[in-house]
Amino acid sequence: MLSTRWSRWDPVSGFRNEVDRLFTGFLADPAEAFARNGGYPALNVWEDAESVHIEAEVPGLKMSDLEVVVDDNDLTIRGKRVAAGDKNVSFHRQERGVGAFTRTVRLPIAIDADHVDAKLTHGVLSIKLAKAPEARPRRIEVKAAD
Amino acid sequence: MSTQTAIDKTTATNEVRAERTRNCATYQPAVDIIESPDELTLFADMPGLRPEDVDIHFENGMLTIHGTVAERQPQQTRFLRREYGVGDFERSFRIGETIDAEKISAEYVDGVLKLHLPKVAAARPRKIEVKGS
Numbered sequence: 192m193l194s195t196r197w198s199r200w201d202p203v204s205g206f207r208n209e210v211d212r213l214f215t216g217f218l219a220d221p222a223e224a225f226a227r228n229g230g231y232p233a234l235n236v237w238e239d240a241e242s243v244h245i246e247a248e249v250p251g252l253k254m255s256d257l258e259v260v261v262d263d264n265d266l267t268i269r270g271k272r273v274a275a276g277d278k279n280v281s282f283h284r285q286e287r288g289v290g291a292f293t294r295t296v297r298l299p300i301a302i303d304a305d306h307v308d309a310k311l312t313h314g315v316l317s318i319k320l321a322k323a324p325e326a327r328p329r330r331i332e333v334k335a336a337d
Numbered sequence: 338m339s340t341q342t343a344i345d346k347t348t349a350t351n352e353v354r355a356e357r358t359r360n361c362a363t364y365q366p367a368v369d370i371i372e373s374p375d376e377l378t379l380f381a382d383m384p385g386l387r388p389e390d391v392d393i394h395f396e397n398g399m400l401t402i403h404g405t406v407a408e409r410q411p412q413q414t415r416f417l418r419r420e421y422g423v424g425d426f427e428r429s430f431r432i433g434e435t436i437d438a439e440k441i442s443a444e445y446v447d448g449v450l451k452l453h454l455p456k457v458a459a460a461r462p463r464k465i466e467v468k469g470s
Binding site: 233234235236237238239243246248249250251252253274276280281282283284285286288299311312313314315 | 367371372373378380383386418423445448
């Protein structure tokens with residue numbers, strides 16, 4: 192199985208996620224719109240005014256090993272990692288997971304599927320999804336009454 | 338349990354080098370170690386580094402790999418989901434005498450550190466010719 196490094200420094204958040212999981216349906220946090228079961232790769236997701244950003248650590252993969260698909264508001268990441276060395280080598284230690292993976296998450300914010308940008312730098316996959324115009328914050332001009 | 342490995346992991350608490358004072362989380366990278374007749378090859382998952390941020394230190398038979406990871410998001414980032422932490426990587430291994438420390442070499446590709454630990458000539462398997470009388 193592929194594994195990932197989970198956040199160790201924030202047990203409170205982990206506990207909160209666990210508690211949130213128990214109360215699915217009661218909490219309306221946008222983050223809870225995501226598929227809840229973990230999976231590989233682990234994702235960090237954040238937003239700014241214009242975009243939703245998704246980042247995953249996928250060491251050992253090249254862009255050609257990865258497939259990123261946006262369908263409506265679902266984002267799917269697929270890929271496969273092969274073992275180091277061939278079958279006949281002798282392993283002293285084998286901790287790095289191998290195999291195929293698929294992960295789909297539902298984005299909590301409407302995005303514009305025509306403006307998705309993915310890049311892979313030293314094993315870190317960064318996906319930037321432009322928010323749909325209606326999901327961006329708008330500045331409302333306040334006019335002074337005469 | 339008869340296999341004797343040339344490398345033994347030592348736990349972080351047995352770390353002999355000075356502790357680092359940088360205030361951030363440190364993670365142990367997952368590794369594969371493969372043995373061939375000529376060398377041990379170590380693969381470590383250390384995504385998000387630049388090659389110049391990798392520090393490989395060998396002293397008194399202790400191999401330490403360390404990667405300094407720069408923060409990728411500003412502190413005030415509004416995370417919608419945070420499933421992993423970002424921090425430095427560090428792990429130490431005790432290396433047997435069969436490794437030729439002078440010839441250790443490393444490369445960093447696609448977020449994976451690959452370390453070549455060549456065996457000293459005497460430790461390589463040799464085929465002994467048996468001569469007839």
